[in-house]
Amino acid sequence: MAKRQPRNPLAFTPGPVTFFTTLILAALFTSLVIVHHVVPPAPKSPTPLPGINITEAWLDLQQLSNGYHPYNSHRNNQVRNWLLQRIDDILKRNGVRDYTGAAKDGPVKVYNDMNSSLMFGSPDSALAVAFAGENIMVYIRGSEDDEGYWWENPKIVDGRGGVLVNAHFDSVPSGYGATDDGVGVVSILQLISYFTRSENAPKRGLVALLNNGEEDYLNGAYAFTQHPLSKFPHTFLNLEGAGAGGRATLFRSTDNEVTKFYRNAPNPFGTVVSADGFKQGLVRSQTDYVIFNGELGMRGLDVAFMEPRARYHTIEDSTRYTGKDSLWHMLGASIATLQGLTSDTSDTFNGDVTVEGGVSSGRGADTVWFDLFGRVFAVFELNILFAISVSLLVVTPLTLIALHIILVKTDKWYPFARKGYLRSSEDDDYVSFNGWRGLFRTPVAVVLATAATIGLGFLVAKLNPYIVYSSEYSVWSMMLTTWLVIAWFILRGADNMRPSALQRPFSLLWLYIGAYILLVGVTISEQHFKLAGEYFMVFYFAAIFLALLISYLEFFALPKKAGYVQQVSSNGTHGSTPQYGQSPAGSRPITASHEERSDDEDERTSLLRGNRSTFSAGYGSRARSGDGATDNDVHIALPITLYTPFEEEQGWSGSLPRWTWLLQFLLLSIIPITLIGQVALIMTSALYQTPSDGSPVLMIYLFIAVLSLLLLAPTVPFIHRFHYPIPTLLFLIAIATTVYNLLAFPFSPNNKLKVYFLQEVDLESGITTVSLTGLMPYVHDIIKAIPSSTGQNINCTSPDYSARSGLTKCKWSGLPPDVRNGKGVPKGVSPEMGYKNWVSFNVTRSRNASEAVFHVSGKQTRACRLLFESDISDYNVTGFGTDPRFPRVQKKGCRSIRLWNRQWGDSWTVKVRWDNNREKEGGGSGGRTNNGSVGVGNGLDGRIVCLWSDANDPGTIPAYTEVLRYMPTWSGVTKLSDGLVEGGKVFKV
Numbered sequence: 001m002a003k004r005q006p007r008n009p010l011a012f013t014p015g016p017v018t019f020f021t022t023l024i025l026a027a028l029f030t031s032l033v034i035v036h037h038v039v040p041p042a043p044k045s046p047t048p049l050p051g052i053n054i055t056e057a058w059l060d061l062q063q064l065s066n067g068y069h070p071y072n073s074h075r076n077n078q079v080r081n082w083l084l085q086r087i088d089d090i091l092k093r094n095g096v097r098d099y100t101g102a103a104k105d106g107p108v109k110v111y112n113d114m115n116s117s118l119m120f121g122s123p124d125s126a127l128a129v130a131f132a133g134e135n136i137m138v139y140i141r142g143s144e145d146d147e148g149y150w151w152e153n154p155k156i157v158d159g160r161g162g163v164l165v166n167a168h169f170d171s172v173p174s175g176y177g178a179t180d181d182g183v184g185v186v187s188i189l190q191l192i193s194y195f196t197r198s199e200n201a202p203k204r205g206l207v208a209l210l211n212n213g214e215e216d217y218l219n220g221a222y223a224f225t226q227h228p229l230s231k232f233p234h235t236f237l238n239l240e241g242a243g244a245g246g247r248a249t250l251f252r253s254t255d256n257e258v259t260k261f262y263r264n265a266p267n268p269f270g271t272v273v274s275a276d277g278f279k280q281g282l283v284r285s286q287t288d289y290v291i292f293n294g295e296l297g298m299r300g301l302d303v304a305f306m307e308p309r310a311r312y313h314t315i316e317d318s319t320r321y322t323g324k325d326s327l328w329h330m331l332g333a334s335i336a337t338l339q340g341l342t343s344d345t346s347d348t349f350n351g352d353v354t355v356e357g358g359v360s361s362g363r364g365a366d367t368v369w370f371d372l373f374g375r376v377f378a379v380f381e382l383n384i385l386f387a388i389s390v391s392l393l394v395v396t397p398l399t400l401i402a403l404h405i406i407l408v409k410t411d412k413w414y415p416f417a418r419k420g421y422l423r424s425s426e427d428d429d430y431v432s433f434n435g436w437r438g439l440f441r442t443p444v445a446v447v448l449a450t451a452a453t454i455g456l457g458f459l460v461a462k463l464n465p466y467i468v469y470s471s472e473y474s475v476w477s478m479m480l481t482t483w484l485v486i487a488w489f490i491l492r493g494a495d496n497m498r499p500s501a502l503q504r505p506f507s508l509l510w511l512y513i514g515a516y517i518l519l520v521g522v523t524i525s526e527q528h529f530k531l532a533g534e535y536f537m538v539f540y541f542a543a544i545f546l547a548l549l550i551s552y553l554e555f556f557a558l559p560k561k562a563g564y565v566q567q568v569s570s571n572g573t574h575g576s577t578p579q580y581g582q583s584p585a586g587s588r589p590i591t592a593s594h595e596e597r598s599d600d601e602d603e604r605t606s607l608l609r610g611n612r613s614t615f616s617a618g619y620g621s622r623a624r625s626g627d628g629a630t631d632n633d634v635h636i637a638l639p640i641t642l643y644t645p646f647e648e649e650q651g652w653s654g655s656l657p658r659w660t661w662l663l664q665f666l667l668l669s670i671i672p673i674t675l676i677g678q679v680a681l682i683m684t685s686a687l688y689q690t691p692s693d694g695s696p697v698l699m700i701y702l703f704i705a706v707l708s709l710l711l712l713a714p715t716v717p718f719i720h721r722f723h724y725p726i727p728t729l730l731f732l733i734a735i736a737t738t739v740y741n742l743l744a745f746p747f748s749p750n751n752k753l754k755v756y757f758l759q760e761v762d763l764e765s766g767i768t769t770v771s772l773t774g775l776m777p778y779v780h781d782i783i784k785a786i787p788s789s790t791g792q793n794i795n796c797t798s799p800d801y802s803a804r805s806g807l808t809k810c811k812w813s814g815l816p817p818d819v820r821n822g823k824g825v826p827k828g829v830s831p832e833m834g835y836k837n838w839v840s841f842n843v844t845r846s847r848n849a850s851e852a853v854f855h856v857s858g859k860q861t862r863a864c865r866l867l868f869e870s871d872i873s874d875y876n877v878t879g880f881g882t883d884p885r886f887p888r889v890q891k892k893g894c895r896s897i898r899l900w901n902r903q904w905g906d907s908w909t910v911k912v913r914w915d916n917n918r919e920k921e922g923g924g925s926g927g928r929t930n931n932g933s934v935g936v937g938n939g940l941d942g943r944i945v946c947l948w949s950d951a952n953d954p955g956t957i958p959a960y961t962e963v964l965r966y967m968p969t970w971s972g973v974t975k976l977s978d979g980l981v982e983g984g985k986v987f988k989v
Contacts, residue, residue, distance in 0.1 A: 255364025
């Protein structure tokens with residue numbers, strides 16, 4: 001008989017398992033969600049550091065974001081003048097008088113750049129840009145800087161290299177820009193205040209750049225490349241916004257060396273997964289980071305707000321939806337990062353290769369980074385992660401093989417063992433080990449549970465695809481609870497029918513095999529594609545291995561299989577297992593020598609005499625058949641104690657340690673679930689509202705289903721011990737959330753469906769159309785709520801912009817715009833005549849049949865376009881600079897030239913060249929010859945369009961004001977194009 005083990009509150013029984021696993025998982029998931037959504041509080045004191053005033057920064061943000069201020073608006077000019085005045089006030093307050101550049105070595109110099117301009121071809125599309133910059137730069141001299149302003153001499157490339165911090169002060173026409181990029185701008189004002197105080201003076205020089213024109217093709221950063229000061233910095237910190245509040249996350253980093261400085265932030269936040277998203281093109285938009293790193297060769301960081309995307313580029317990007325806590329989160333991280341960058345006077349960031357326009361800062365090591373609960377920031381080289389991955393792939397299987405061999409040699413390897421014989425395999429008397437029981441339960445449960453969650457993803461994507469937009473946690477709850485309930489039902493049911501003490505080690509073995517395969521792929525991507533975003537799989541695999549290692553070590557506590565056979569045989573229970581709950585066995589060993597046996601003993605006589613509840617660990621030849629012993633061998637008996645197994649599990653399992661499961665669960669939960677949970681939350685925030693941009697929605701549900709598997713797989717070895725009330729509750733949650741996700745309306749006032757507004761005017765016919773581009777059928781429902789659409793035929797087609805593919809553009813005749821000094825079309829003048837004056841142009845064809853000169857001007861605008869029906873080969877805009885680093889026309893061709901000027905109503909002179917031998921694309925008629933007749937491949941047709949973006953006066957663009965006023969509360973509006981109104985005329989050359 002087996003001996004009952006003493007009570008253990010940590011035993012692997014339903015009570016402790018249910019309690020501890022539920023408690024740990026609930027604590028982990030709750031902590032992750034709180035850290036993700038709750039912004040750490042700002043310091044109680046408004047002046048936490050000398051030169052920093054949070055209250056002042058907040059007031060500045062309110063002033064900055066009290067109106068729309070895109071580049072093409074009069075308020076943009078006002079904001080720019082206000083920023084110059086604020087910088088002047090800050091420098092005077094700090095006693096910095098010499099900042100005009102009058103002195104050769106003044107501590108600060110302010111650059112009011114009204115000269116830099118550039119023509120360049122967009123690398124991402126078939127368009128070109130001619131932009132006149134209006135950037136503001138403040139240079140703060142470092143104690144280690146070379147004397148003078150050497151970068152102002154174009155023939156000199158010198159200096160140790162400084163640090164750049166950047167934010168853009170323009171907004172989109174449809175947003176107030178509180179977090180995109182108002183918080184970044186006011187943070188830079190505070191950084192200027194901080195570093196211009198004598199006690200905070202930097203060692204490396206600091207350049208604070210407030211650029212104008214980021215929202216349209218990163219124009220402001222391109223203009224900065226043309227200023228001599230761009231030669232000076234070697235490292236940078238870019239401050240951005242792609243949401244409306246929350247935490248500022250580290251989006252991207254160029255290398256390990258610069259990333260280390262961010263870990264000093266008070267509350268670091270971010271993961272390298274977001275950087276891999278940009279690297280693989282999963283994120284469509286870009287920031288100034290790509291210019292500073294790609295074009296100027298600097299090394300640095302990209303820090304930005306990232307959610308909610310529904311408020312991004314809308315009127316809800318305002319101070320109402322952010323706060324001082326968010327402001328301090330970005331500002332505090334900026335101070336800590338820049339303190340490190342400006343204090344590093346080593347040659348780490350100084351390259352020795354001269355490049356066009358400056359000195360290369362070299363190339364750092366690829367990096368891995370992530371935070372833990374917003375408190376600790378881990379950063380290390382990708383090469384280290386690769387070395388760890390390779391080591392795990394090599395060492396862990398060798399370790400398990402070695403332990404397997406030892407366990408086999410010591411006769412304690414029970415997994416996969418079928419039977420044990422008292423004498424020989426030819427004997428009918430045997431003991432079943434049941435070492436295969438439970439082997440295939442885990443893969444069956446995992447496959448079926450994962451298939452169910454993926455199936456739910458397809459179902460929701462088919463019936464109510466956009467519910468994730470407002471109810472991402474309902475979708476997560478549906479996936480997680482469904483997966484867990486199905487896995488529990490299968491594993492618990494199998495355990496009830498055929499209990500197995502090997503279910504936990506077998507589950508860990510399957511997890512190890514699956515994770516090993518994944519780690520092979522991760523290791524390849526680390527080496528060949530330099531992807532670091534799968535770092536969590538390395539820790540995940542390591543945790544699974546350690547948990548499996550514990551199971552291997554547990555087997556050493558078991559009796560030898562031969563000893564177990566002898567014990568069971570002595571009890572007369574051949575072929576079966578002792579029953580749970582039998583009375584304790586005695587412990588007095590009974591020995592028997594050859595001489596003491598009676599004459600009637602034979603090979604079937606038990607070696608145990610007397611008390612049958614006594615077990616022996618010493619065996620003669622009959623107990624160890626096949627090991628070379630003879631009948632004359634005599635062994636001294638050693639006591640063996642078998643403990644009662646759990647329920648109907650294998651009898652030998654009673655000797656397994658009862659508490660080690662908790663150690664295994666802690667290994668499998670704390671680090672893996674923390675890392676995967678962080679990635680899941682950040683990626684969910686980045687994706688769940690992207691359907692309004694036209695992104696495919698099914699990918700989001702599949703992503704959640706796969707991550708549900710990774711998050712809950714560590715529970716598989718333990719959930720067959722769960723009490724049924726917890727799975728029952730989870731089952732009810734799964735049913736409720738599934739019904740909700742299939743039936744609920746997908747948008748809400750807090751999670752508004754974003755649609756894209758554009759008004760187009762044919763300036764020759766006077767016909768105006770207003771369009772909203774968005775998801776069907778909801779965009780149609782929104783338009784029906786707009787008064788001007790009543791009784792009209794709403795025409796819906798595919799959008800003109802490839803970036804909005806997947807959406808539908810619906811248009812109607814809306815209210816006419818009023819953009820000419822607020823006067824619109826004068827009374828008594830027909831709309832056709834009034835509109836014609838908004839854009840003026842003439843075209844002169846050169847003697848060379850493949851060249852033409854355009855003269856273009858627009859009323860009350862400083863943004864126009866030339867749109868061509870076929871590719872042009874080159875262009876030149878009078879007064880705008882060129883740079884060999886930036887081709888005017890990219891190899892993919894050019895069909896659009898975007899023109900931006902500093903002055904309102906100013907004109908552009910554009911010379912255009914095209915290939916005289918090319919054939920017209922798109923199936924249209926041929927070009928026009930000089931005499932106006934139709935020719936093939938000789939002419940150039942297109943449109944001239946000017947933009948109006950200033951909606952601060954509600955009467956300027958009445959159609960936009962009407963949409964804002966009457967659209968449903970569950971919807972919001974943003975701009976579709978660079979402007980809100982586009983007025984155009986056709987040309988034929």
